[in-house]
Amino acid sequence: MKTRIIIDKIFAFLALISLGIILLPLAHIVAMVIINGARVVNFDFLIKTPRPAGFPGGGIANAIEGSLVLVALTMGFSFPIGLLAGIYLAEYGRGSLAEFIRTLVNALAGMPSIVAGLMAYILIVLYFGFSAVAGAFALSLLAIPYIVRTSEEALRGVPNDIREAGLALGLPKWKVTIYIVLGAAKGRIIIGALLAMARVFGEAAPLLFTAFGNPHHVSSIFEPVDALPLLIFRYALSPYPDWHMKAWGAALLLMIIVLTINLVIRITIRKRYAVRF
């Protein structure tokens, strides 16, 4: 009788210890990003481009602009395609063709991000060179399956009564889909797209040999561009202490962007749907 209680207590103790083992380092990561980052982030840091290594000053405007351009291109490309494919799978897809498409999308979703970079390199960079477009294509390979799945799930979540009500009024199926079902699923679809966007902001691996990096202001989407995560990776591995500090500054910016998107989503979900995700 007694040993059962002791086992229970030991287990509870270990569970709380585990919580601490994970929470403390993660809290330390966040704290160090904030403390180190805050020391270098100022107005110049945000609007100036990097100076040569060894010269003080300069900023990371190239990476901020690059990240914004890359994410805008990626979302502009993958949101329409992902949404339309999601509509097909949820509203029209029947039988083995839909099953095949769904399997392929799932396979794409499980693909390591570095492989997306290789794919974009082979398909685009080999012919047109490093560019923001190539980077956005690589990021799209990661974003599209995510958007397809969240759109499909959102559309499936719409009750059938609504569809039937529309059809009973004599509306054709495409009108029911676009005006009624899509309207009802709009919120969740946008949330899915925002989550994909947050993920795309933080991805650097697919950009290594597509967007490549560029120390100047963004001038064209057909030129190489830098990105925040790419700059962090490069600066962290450099031998210059000044660049290390700038990497922390970039990390702080990136963390603020990603966490803000996530927080906005969380707050909207709680308000609109009164459920927790």
Add this chain to the structure above:
Amino acid sequence: MKSNQEKFFETIFLSAAFFIVAIVIVVIIELFIRALPALRTFGVDFFTRDVWDPVRREFSALPFIYGTFFTATLSLVISYLLSVMIAYALTELIPKWLSEYISSLVDLIAAIPSVVIGLWGIFYLIPVIRNIIQPILRPLSFIPLFSGTTFGFSYLAADLVLIFMITPIQVSIFKEAFLSVPQDLKEAMYALGATKYEVARHVIIPVSRRAMIAGVILAYGRALGETLAVTMVIGNKPNITLSLLAPGYTLASVIANEFLEATDPLYTSSLIALGLILMIISLIVNIVGYFISRGLKR
């Protein structure tokens, strides 16, 4: 009878889906074609020899496949145990209001980009491994896992970074699963005088098993394919060893590090072959996970 408009819209939706399918198929074929020179040159040796020598133009995948599985599997096992415990603590032990705050925190932390965790790894984790963990482990150096000395950049560093990255993912999935276990099942056990541990062990975890497998597969996929955070701390040296303190290399990190330097066509082809192998490994993991969870349904 479908109207023309109806067909028009259905075609638009279908062509978007086909566009995705076409891209994926074209890209996979292209990857395969470009990996072929390496696979043809080295044949079976590509998977059995322990060599990676760009100067002598000898390449093989073995050390990287080993490094990938060694890091991903070990970190998955440890992270799984921690995640079960944490999800148990969050759902059964801690008061609800506090647990909601901690859960939100864990979910937010899961969203931190991996490169930021890698940055932290270089400047805080590596010195800790070199100066604190290494002396502690020295008495245990007769165990192969802890043999040798380290500068900090090591399999151990990669494992720890991966654990910090995949634990939040597993915790949030496990926690949802634990919460959706029907209350009456738990209460039936409590009514019989069971302790919280016994309820967790005999009711909560078995009932949640299917959802938990989905979480494990997701986490394993992330760990196998994680690139930058691992590249930043693993030491980047092809190394088939049991020692956690030795530097290593993974499929993803060798591609990230060497692809742009590779000027020799055979070198490039070998790296693309590594990418193909990585893709196939993560596909297999997903398929196996799919069948395990389907098997459990019945």
